Amino acid sequence: MKHRLSRRTVLKGLGASLALPWLEAMTPRSAAAGTVRPPVRMAFIYMPHGALMSDWTPAEVGALPEQLPAILKPLSGLKNDFSVLSGLTADKARGGSGAHARSMGAFLTAVRPRKTEGSDFRAGISVDQAVAASVGDHTRIPSLQLATSQAGTTGNCDLGYACAYMRLSWRDAITPLPTIANPRHLFEHLFTNNTGGNSARREIERRSVLDFVRDEARGLQSTLSANDRSKLDEYFSAIRDIEKRIERGARFPAPEKPNITVPDLPNNDNAHWEEQVRLLGDLLVLAFQTDSTRICTFALNNEFNDRSYPSLGFRDGHHSVSHHSGNPEKLRMYSVISAHHVAQFAYILNRLKEAREGDGSLLDNCIIGYGSAIRDGQAHDNGNLPILLAGRAGGNLHPGRHIRFQAETPVANLWLEMLHSMNAGADHFGDSTGRLSGL
Numbered sequence: 001m002k003h004r005l006s007r008r009t010v011l012k013g014l015g016a017s018l019a020l021p022w023l024e025a026m027t028p029r030s031a032a033a034g035t036v037r038p039p040v041r042m043a044f045i046y047m048p049h050g051a052l053m054s055d056w057t058p059a060e061v062g063a064l065p066e067q068l069p070a071i072l073k074p075l076s077g078l079k080n081d082f083s084v085l086s087g088l089t090a091d092k093a094r095g096g097s098g099a100h101a102r103s104m105g106a107f108l109t110a111v112r113p114r115k116t117e118g119s120d121f122r123a124g125i126s127v128d129q130a131v132a133a134s135v136g137d138h139t140r141i142p143s144l145q146l147a148t149s150q151a152g153t154t155g156n157c158d159l160g161y162a163c164a165y166m167r168l169s170w171r172d173a174i175t176p177l178p179t180i181a182n183p184r185h186l187f188e189h190l191f192t193n194n195t196g197g198n199s200a201r202r203e204i205e206r207r208s209v210l211d212f213v214r215d216e217a218r219g220l221q222s223t224l225s226a227n228d229r230s231k232l233d234e235y236f237s238a239i240r241d242i243e244k245r246i247e248r249g250a251r252f253p254a255p256e257k258p259n260i261t262v263p264d265l266p267n268n269d270n271a272h273w274e275e276q277v278r279l280l281g282d283l284l285v286l287a288f289q290t291d292s293t294r295i296c297t298f299a300l301n302n303e304f305n306d307r308s309y310p311s312l313g314f315r316d317g318h319h320s321v322s323h324h325s326g327n328p329e330k331l332r333m334y335s336v337i338s339a340h341h342v343a344q345f346a347y348i349l350n351r352l353k354e355a356r357e358g359d360g361s362l363l364d365n366c367i368i369g370y371g372s373a374i375r376d377g378q379a380h381d382n383g384n385l386p387i388l389l390a391g392r393a394g395g396n397l398h399p400g401r402h403i404r405f406q407a408e409t410p411v412a413n414l415w416l417e418m419l420h421s422m423n424a425g426a427d428h429f430g431d432s433t434g435r436l437s438g439l
Contacts, residue, residue, distance in 0.1 A: 038358050039138070040394045041288045042131060042422050043296040043368045044108060045345055046168055048100070048303045049322040050374035051338040051386040052331060058084055058402040070335055074343035075388075080400040081349060081363060082370075082390035083439070087405035088414060090373040090382045092431055099380035100303035100319075101158035103373035105165030108297065110412035110430020111173075113165050117156045121164040122173050127415035127429060128297050129171050134424035135294065140252030143295035144287060145169045146186065146280050147179035149268045149302045158304045166302040175237055179299065183279035184262045190283060190292055191257035255290055270308055274344065281348040289355050289362055294422070300341050303374070312336055322377020334377065345370050349390055366391035367421050369414065385411060389439065393421040397439050405436070 055070040064079045075082060093099070093106040098115060105113035111124035125133075128143055136142025151157060151166035153176060158165070167176040180186045262283075265276045277300060287293050301307050306317030316330070318337050324330035352363035371387035374380060384407065391397060412432035419426050420435060 037394060038365045039291065039294055040422055041294045041296075041362075041366045042128070042418060043284070043298065043366065044128060044168065045348070045368065045370045046104070046107065046297070046299045047338070047341045047345075047370070047372050047386075048104070048299075048301050048305065048374070049318055049377040050372050050381075051376075052335045053375060053384070053386065055335045056084075056338070056386050057086060061402050061404045064400055064402060071339045071342055072388075074339060074346040075349070078346060078349050078353070078390075081353065081392075082388050083397075083399045084402040085387040085389055085405065085414065086384060086402065087407050087409050088385050088387050088411040089408045090385060090411050091408070093373050093382040098159040098161040099374070099382075101161035101163075101165040103380075103382060104168065104299075104303040105161070107373035107411075108168050108415065109170055110410065110415060110432065113161065115160050117154065117160060117162050119154050119162075121153065121162040121176070123165065123170050123176070124173050124430065126168060126170045126297070127412075127419060128169055128295050129177070130426065130429065131419060131422045131424045132295050135422060139291055139293050140254065141189070141287070141293040143169070143177075143297075144186075144284065144293050145177045145179045145297050146284065147181050147299040147302070148273060148276055148280075149299070149305055149307075150179055150181045151302055166304075168297040168299055171237065171241075174233070180280075181267045181276070182265055183276065183283060184264045186280060186283050187262040190254070190287055190290075192254050255292070268305075268307070270310060273307065273309065274311065277344045278347055281344065282351060284348065285351045285355060285362070288352070288366070289357070300344060309337060309340055312340060319377070324378050326378075342370075345388070345390075352391075360392075363390070364392045365394050367393040367397060367418055369418065373411075383408065387411065387414070389414070396421055403438060409433075409436070 051071055056072065058065055058069060064084070068076055068079070072084070090103065090106055092110055092112040093103040095102060095112065102113050105123045108126035108128060109124040114120070114122040132143040145168070151163040153162060153164040155163050157163035164176040167179060169177040171177055180189060262279065265272050265279070269276065280298065284296055284298065287296070301318065304319060306319040308315050308317045314333055316333055321330045321333040321337065324334055349363060352366060353361045355362035357365055368390040369387065370390065371385055373382060373385065375382065375384055375386065389397070390399065392399065410431050410433055412430035413434055413436040416426065416429045416432045417436040417439065419429060
């Protein structure tokens with residue numbers, strides 16, 4: 001019998017650690033039996049508008065203190081599962097007006113986004129997609145891109161910057177990836193079954209259509225402007241992505257769909273934001289647990305969005321209070337909203353920790369970055385960012401500490417280290433100067 005999947009019953013339906021028959025059937029046999037080392041999963045969870053750093057940063061380096069700073073208090077039960085990283089900088093996000101869009105666009109790409117409101121936007125491949133290009137073929141879904149607010153690509157989203165820069169994931173310099181905001185859509189994406197009786201015929205028909213479109217479009221190349229050729233290349237990239245999805249659908253059939261109903265939550269709905277985040281988080285855990293994907297980005301909200309959080313008892317929007325001008329009441333609200341975001345991060349970490357895998361937890365086999373490309377919303381500063389790193393990456397990380405790196409250390413050094421943790425090693429990423437050691 002189907003039931004509505006609400007915030008209070010989600011774990012009963014998805015069962016991150018419950019012995020449900022359908023979940024046992026989808027758990028990778030090697031991980032369940034402990035015969036081989038479970039794969040490492042990687043996620044990036046983004047919070048906008050920075051944080052009140054006095055309520056974020058532990059006073060001392062070394063082991064995390066018994067009493068965490070105010071914003072990090074929701075993580076008190078997880079002190080051995082995450083570290084606070086200080087001193088990291090998003091230098092490519094610097095540069096005058098449009099700081100919010102530029103910061104979000106530069107965060108995982110570590111390149112400076114081109115200032116434009118049109119279709120000639122340009123950034124760079126994001127670290128999650130660099131990993132997906134290397135190991136994405138190991139799973140049915142190469143990567144997931146989640147958000148609570150969906151943005152288009154063109155148009156002015158922040159003082160001359162296109163809306164494309166409100167997306168964290170970029171397949172290449174000109175292809176920002178769309179996000180999933182509706183938990184029901186994500187559920188269908190995870191459990192779409194491509195193994196029906198007519199699947200072979202449908203695959204042949206799809207291939208025929210793709211071949212036709214490719215042949216027709218190829219003849220247009222010589223008649224197009226440079227900008228239009230760029231957009232056509234983007235179109236061909238989308239076609240190639242569809243082809244790869246068809247091939248993966250044959251190699252990795254979708255797992256059996258659980259007999260549950262996920263709510264159809266609207267995009268950018270303040271009243272249901274927490275429920276939306278936690279449902280998306282539960283489904284992210286399920287995607288990792290069933291090895292449907294090993295890579296995910298998740299924007300808790302977009303930069304420059306002035307979302308309010310009625311459950312906190314005040315109506316002021318996040319962007320508004322981040323421009324605090326030192327006002328004590330705005331500083332208080334700024335800190336409370338940041339802690340509210342961290343509480344959602346803690347929820348996801350707890351779900352990962354409750355999911356058993358091998359001799360430990362699913363969280364043990366994850367490497368998860370959390371933070372913002374802006375330090376303080378008032379100054380729009382991109383140095384000494386609020387960054388957390390959770391999980392153990394299969395035993396390669398040693399969490400539970402406050403680690404302070406030399407000032408102006410590129411956050412891309414962390415991304416480069418995470419690339420290596422996913423066996424997608426590279427010598428360089430973005431503006432990195434080397435791997436980030438000591439984690």
